[in-house]
Amino acid sequence: MDYSDHESNNARWLRKRSPLKPATIALFIFLLHPLHSHGQTAGKNVELPGVMITAPVSNSAESAGFKPDTVVSGDRLRRKRETNLGDTLSHELGVSSSSFGPGAGRPIIRGQDGPRVQVLENGIGTGDISTISPDHAVATETLNASRIEILRGPSTLMYGSGISGGVVNVINDRIPDRLFKTPQASFEGRFNSALEERNGALMASGSLGKVSWNLEGMKRKTNDVHIPGLANPNDPDSGTGLIRNSAIDSSNLSVGSSYVGERGFVGMSVSRLENFYGIPGPEGAKIDMGQTRYGLAGDLDNPLKGFRQLKMRFNYNDYQHKELEQSGAVGSRFSNNELEGRAELAHKPIAQWQGVVGIQLQNRNFSAKGEEAFVPSSLSQSASAFILEKRHWQRWQFEAGGRFEHTLHNPQASSLQTRDFNLYSISAGGTWQFRDGYQLNLTATRGQRAPNTVALYANGIHVATNTFEQGAQNLRKETSNNFDIALQKTSGLITGKVNLFYNHVNDYIFQQSRDSNGDGLADRIDDEGMLNPHGAYLVQDYTQTRAKFYGLEAEAIVALVPDTLNLRLFTDIVYGRLKNNGNIPRITPQRFGFDLDFKKNAWQANFNLTRVTQQDRVAVLESETPGYTLMNAEMSYHMKLTKSVNYTLFLQGRNLLDSDIRVHTSFLKDVAPLPGRAIVAGIRGAF
Numbered sequence: 060m061d062y063s064d065h066e067s068n069n070a071r072w073l074r075k076r077s078p079l080k081p082a083t084i085a086l087f088i089f090l091l092h093p094l095h096s097h098g099q100t101a102g103k104n105v106e107l108p109g110v111m112i113t114a115p116v117s118n119s120a121e122s123a124g125f126k127p128d129t130v131v132s133g134d135r136l137r138r139k140r141e142t143n144l145g146d147t148l149s150h151e152l153g154v155s156s157s158s159f160g161p162g163a164g165r166p167i168i169r170g171q172d173g174p175r176v177q178v179l180e181n182g183i184g185t186g187d188i189s190t191i192s193p194d195h196a197v198a199t200e201t202l203n204a205s206r207i208e209i210l211r212g213p214s215t216l217m218y219g220s221g222i223s224g225g226v227v228n229v230i231n232d233r234i235p236d237r238l239f240k241t242p243q244a245s246f247e248g249r250f251n252s253a254l255e256e257r258n259g260a261l262m263a264s265g266s267l268g269k270v271s272w273n274l275e276g277m278k279r280k281t282n283d284v285h286i287p288g289l290a291n292p293n294d295p296d297s298g299t300g301l302i303r304n305s306a307i308d309s310s311n312l313s314v315g316s317s318y319v320g321e322r323g324f325v326g327m328s329v330s331r332l333e334n335f336y337g338i339p340g341p342e343g344a345k346i347d348m349g350q351t352r353y354g355l356a357g358d359l360d361n362p363l364k365g366f367r368q369l370k371m372r373f374n375y376n377d378y379q380h381k382e383l384e385q386s387g388a389v390g391s392r393f394s395n396n397e398l399e400g401r402a403e404l405a406h407k408p409i410a411q412w413q414g415v416v417g418i419q420l421q422n423r424n425f426s427a428k429g430e431e432a433f434v435p436s437s438l439s440q441s442a443s444a445f446i447l448e449k450r451h452w453q454r455w456q457f458e459a460g461g462r463f464e465h466t467l468h469n470p471q472a473s474s475l476q477t478r479d480f481n482l483y484s485i486s487a488g489g490t491w492q493f494r495d496g497y498q499l500n501l502t503a504t505r506g507q508r509a510p511n512t513v514a515l516y517a518n519g520i521h522v523a524t525n526t527f528e529q530g531a532q533n534l535r536k537e538t539s540n541n542f543d544i545a546l547q548k549t550s551g552l553i554t555g556k557v558n559l560f561y562n563h564v565n566d567y568i569f570q571q572s573r574d575s576n577g578d579g580l581a582d583r584i585d586d587e588g589m590l591n592p593h594g595a596y597l598v599q600d601y602t603q604t605r606a607k608f609y610g611l612e613a614e615a616i617v618a619l620v621p622d623t624l625n626l627r628l629f630t631d632i633v634y635g636r637l638k639n640n641g642n643i644p645r646i647t648p649q650r651f652g653f654d655l656d657f658k659k660n661a662w663q664a665n666f667n668l669t670r671v672t673q674q675d676r677v678a679v680l681e682s683e684t685p686g687y688t689l690m691n692a693e694m695s696y697h698m699k700l701t702k703s704v705n706y707t708l709f710l711q712g713r714n715l716l717d718s719d720i721r722v723h724t725s726f727l728k729d730v731a732p733l734p735g736r737a738i739v740a741g742i743r744g745a746f
Contacts (some may be wrong), residue, residue, distance in 0.1 A: 072520075072574075086589070087404075092652065093421045098106045120611075125213070127210050127310060129209040130208050131207045131209075132206035133207065136201075137385075143196060144181045146161075146290075148166050151209065152613075153633070155647040158451065158725040158731075159194050159523070160284075160339045161305055161730075162346070163193065163195060163336070165197055168211075169221070175221070176222065177219045177226045178226075179228040179232070182218070183401060184356075184399050185198045185199050186395060189380065190511060191525050192470035192524070194524075195393075196346070197733070198348070198378060199229045200277055200281070204245065205230055206244045208230065210226040211226075212396075213486040216462040216485075216486055217445055217460075219464075219508050220482040222508075231277060231408060232264065232597045233273055233354065234315045234356045235272065235273050236324045242264065243265070243745070243746070244262065245264070247741075248260075251281075251713075251734075252285070252738045254281040256307075258279035258280070259277065260277060261274075261276050262340070268320075270319075271319055271324075271326070273315040275313045280597075281307045284304050284734050285301060288733065290339070290712075293729070294730075300732050306337055306495045308336070309336070311332045314329055316328075322359055324357060326355075327350070328599075330352070330470065333398045334346070334348045334349075336348075339521060343392070344502075346381070346382055346383070347382075348380035349378075352376050354372075355372070356568075357371050358370050358371075362404070365409075370440065372401050374398070377395070377396055378395040385710045389429065392397065393430075395423065396423075400421075402417055403416070412448045414447045415446070419444075420442050422440050431520065433519030438469040442465050443465075444462070444572040445460065451669060455487070455489060455492075458486075459487040460486045462484045464482040465480070467480075480509040482507040486504035487503055488499050495550055496548060496549055497549070498542070502543040503540075505539070506539050513530065514531070520586075520596055526596055527597070535683075537566050539564045540565075541560065541562045543558060545559045553626075557611070558611065561607070567637070568601060569603075571599065571601075572679075572680060573598040580592065581598065606643060608636075610634055613631070615627070615631065616631075623659055628653070629652060631647075637660070641678060644677070649686070652669035654667045661696070661697045662695070664694045666691075667692070671688075673685050673686040687721070689718060689720065692712045692715060703746060706740075710739070711738070713739060714736050714737060716736075
């Protein structure tokens with residue numbers, strides 16, 4: 060498929076006065092007001108949202124001295140929690156979700172999805188197969204998370220090559236790295252009316268001598284999702300007021316222990332995640348997923364002369380899932396046995412530079428069997444070495460990093476060829492505090508990514524996306540060149556930031572519709588695999604060309620009543636274009652809106668209004684998506700019974716306008732809108 064614009068699309072674009080909405084201009088005015096007089100007031104500084112740091116951070120990039128771009132934790136994380144990781148983060152600047160029904164959703168960052176966004180748990184890969192298909196859930200649970208980080212720029216090189224979107228790191232405390240004076244525990248339970256969701260989570264930790272232990276568990280159960288109107292407006296039989304086959308039944312249990320000494324700790328954990336969920340759509344398919352995860356971790360202070368800390372992490376993941384047809388028969392079976400290990404050495408300052416060097420190894424045995432297994436079984440291996448450094452000089456801070464990675468894909472079929480790639484990635488950035496409370500950030504990254512096994516070897520019907528996918532064994536490695544510039548105001552009664560980014564990608568890997576007879580219509584096949592213009596499956600070939608992504612993210616926080624009431628204005632927009640000016644499909648439309656945050660004594664409240672604009676910058680054969688307005692509100696009350704015992708009661712109203720929300724980034728936008736009006740009630744406590 061040539062993703063070039065139709066003449067009518069060009070004409071429509073030219074008629075627009077500006078791709079940015081008035082809210083964007085308002086944010087610039089708030090943020091760039093020259094040396095605003097409020098910046099010199101004696102009022103207490105207002106921190107940017109998402110930079111609150113909670114211990115421990117040993118599984119975070121921050122423990123190596125490199126701050127994440129965004130941190131979601133505490134009450135902010137509790138307020139945003141959804142049934143999957145992508146939807147949980149979908150309201151962060153520059154982040155959206157693949158939103159494949161309530162059961163599956165992967166983060167999309169600045170228009171980049173799939174393997175271009177790496178998802179970690181405690182600094183190491185989740186070991187799932189969520190990058191193979193959007194209907195495969197990420198094997199990590201936000202109910203157990205103490206914080207979620209989003210990393211961009213040089214720090215991403217610690218975790219992977221060619222991660223042009225960024226890294227999402229979900230952190231929990233499964234392997235404790237400290238001693239506890241007394242046992243402690245926390246819990247959370249909530250109910251969501253739109254999903255009829257009942258969920259609960261419990262975490263307990265303690266120490267016996269120098270041995271610490273941790274126990275975590277969660278349970279989630281939902282029914283089919285309540286929505287306004289029809290699930291599919293073009294199909295009166297699609298279900299009124301409900302998304303059929305969208306229920307979830309999931310659970311997670313983990314136990315961990317560690318020995319904590321004067322110079323560090325060593326510990327291990329075992330966890331089991333089970334997730335049974337429906338895939339909305341006429342096929343009525345369900346996924347029965349299970350993963351057992353074994354972890355080993357250790358930190359050692361002053362391990363060698365000249366080094367201040369050694370960190371080691373190892374994980375083995377035993378993952379499998381069955382895809383069940385409407386009749387209950389197993390259509391396909393997937394398994395992934397993955398071993399991953401990494402070691403980092405943080406050195407002491409050398410010529411005023413400090414940082415980390417490390418290695419990372421991965422061995423992956425993937426298997427797919429059944430009539431609907433469109434990807435062959437394969438063995439994949441990778442070995443990497445990386446370095447990341449930083450230095451302070453006067454009002455400047457510099458960061459630089461590099462990574463080399465060798466990746467090999469070995470398909471278990473004699474007709475397919477083994478491919479291996481040498482990948483080189485470098486990144487550099489600087490922060491200039493040109494005036495107290497103001498700083499300018501510049502970052503440049505050149506990263507290379509190997510095509511994954513789906514792009515190389517896929518050959519068959521992919522029911523989840525209604526496509527017939529054909530890989531290309533001759534694909535080259537993808538090279539992205541990312542440039543970011545950000546202006547921040549970090550103190551005063553008005554704070555905020557404006558980020559501008561540009562990403563030029565050589566040999567961008569994407570799917571293109573096939574037109575074998577040159578009639579201008581995309582090929583389709585039927586259930587028998589025969590060409591049929593009325594077939595259910597669109598034929599998609601993996602191919603490469605140049606691509607570019609560019610856009611803006613901005614927010615301004617105004618302390619209306621210092622320490623009590625804050626107003627946050629925000630917007631983001633991203634453009635994705637292929638060579639010859641074709642739009643990249645499923646690009647997030649522009650969003651803008653505001654938050655009001657109130658905190659007084661034991662009371663907290665939040666009100667959010669977000670406008671998502673119509674997405675008419677679409678690819679060929681892609682339909683436009685109407686805009687919508689999302690209104691959410693929350694109120695909570697915190698009770699401190701004793702010094703160590705406290706509870707929080709919270710009540711949320713979600714989608715209070717009962718909007719019909721179609722997510723443009725989702726393959727299922729026509730059959731699975733987001734939930735309608737909902738009341739969420741819950742309690743959280745610690746003791």
